[in-house]
Amino acid sequence: MTVRIGVVAFQGAWGEHLRLLERLGTEGFPLRSGPLPEDLAGVVLPGGESTVIGRHLAASGLSAALAAGIDAGLPALGTCAGAILLARRLEGPAPEGRIPRVPFLVRRNAWGGGAPQSGTQRDSFEGVLSWNDGQSSRGVFIRAPRFDEPEEGVTVLARFGEEPVALRWRNLFVAAFHPELDGGGPLHSLFLDACRRFGSNAAVPRRA
């Protein structure tokens, strides 16, 4: 069954996300303003600059619409900047327009090893992730955030070394890396499963 997935399309790698969804046999469309369409089965917050995407989310009113949708069980996937926007706790100055739901602490640009937010493009890397179901895949980390202190109810889906880099909380998925630059992989199959389940239950009341 094909489901329709909205990709927040103000800034960043939303084009790559749309192409990837198409390749995985799902219909993606750019989402730039509220209210959310009735048949929306999932939403993707792409990589980019969290301050800029958050700014546009707040200004367009999409932030509030998405927060309401997510509280009603709408599945969401946040990659890199998108993960920063979905995190409940944040180190350093917080961007506008966040949808702080997933209970963990995110540190921006934190792979530099030095002071907070000291990560630069030099510290960007590609590495192998181990997924909790035993698979492994490649992950592309570009000025990536670091995930810390996942609370009760958060499943660590993948790690790079000891570091959690992909998390699931209820219907929300966050990743510090960019599956859209790398053909999707396990994260997208989990996310699309959640979307299909949500899409087929659209008739029943959406309460998380």
Next chain:
Amino acid sequence: MEPFRAHATRKKAFPQAFQKILPLRNSLRPDKVRAARWWNPAPEETRERGQNLCRRGPVWSVPDVFRKSLFLALFLRCRPGENGVRGGPVAQDRFERSDVMMNLNVHAREERNCGAEGGAGMGGDAAVPREVRCDANASGNGCPGTDDVPCPRVRRGTETLKEGLARMQVGGVIMDVTNAEQARIAESAGAVAVMALDRVPSELRKAGGVARMAAPERILEIREAVSIPVMAKARIGHFVEAQILEALGVDCIDESEVLTPADEEVHIDKHAFSVPFVCGCRNLGEALRRIAEGAAMIRTKGEAGTGNVVEAVRHVRAVARDLRRVLAADGEELVSLARELGVPVAQLLRCREAGRLPVVQFAAGGIATPADAALMMRLGCDGVFVGSGIFTSSDPRRRAEAIVEAVAHYDDPSVLARVSSGIGEAMAGTDVRRLAPEERLQERGV
């Protein structure tokens, strides 16, 4: 590994005729180190020395001599200025790079890239055998990667990472700033990155003299002030300035015609760096030559510091026009089209695969108002650089915010009308036709 020795080994292994076309071969497949292996498998002794090679995938059965003559036959044909083929001065420049430099850089790349599978959607090439390389066997162990488990080595500075950073800037505005205060204004107004400079282009124009890389302390001051990426400009061909910027931790380097060129013939070999580069272009030929040299992002040159968008429009239209020709061309016309544009055929194939320029394309040079920015987006750019336009206007913060909004909602005239009002005076601007030929920055670096 010591690159000079490796080069010497390679030199010995091949007759002079093959050496001559090495740079040509590299220019045809700049992003595919595997091609180098295909042409020139590592000699046994270097493999034993622990050179980073473990090979998987199909083993080539085509005899060596046959392969090499194929290469010769194919590529000597399209080498300009030889075999009766006429090449323009531009094409000539492109191919007159020294064997030494290209070979060294191939090695630099091999060392850095463990495994060379192109990223999805970034010009993966099915014709090249899948080969995974890593330096895990430098210690005598084999590469731990298998068909199911990828090689665990961490890679930095790959093409995927470099082009990926550029992709994260799409739909954004990159602003020129000259101090920490301006950088903070730019960030809070919604800039996607800042360009750290000593002086904005319009001031550089007035000041005259030699324009160079910004002072390191200024770049560091700006980097401290913001969390968004920081870019900086290096002079065309000045690879040492670029190395300094890389060492400073700059996120992206602009090899820019706005600064006085350090080399009037040769651009920086951008494959040799682990930070991405952005380069200016006036037409498709310039754009693809820069991409072949390793640029991860392309921008129009426009005419910087004039506040006049006419040249940027001319350049983006020229790129689009040539691109339409490339996309519509018959397969067999490609080689002559490549000759005409002065670019490697492989780059034209990449364009056809992507249906557009294979990397992110921004607009730059003369953008001063939200309407200018939206115009460039409507013409097909992925984002804009605003140089002098913001901080020489009367109300930089509001103008910056307006341009950010305009880029995100470029196809909604009602939003554009709203954000264009109440933002004060734009920079004065210059009629480009009144510039003396030597004042035109866009002529630099073709």
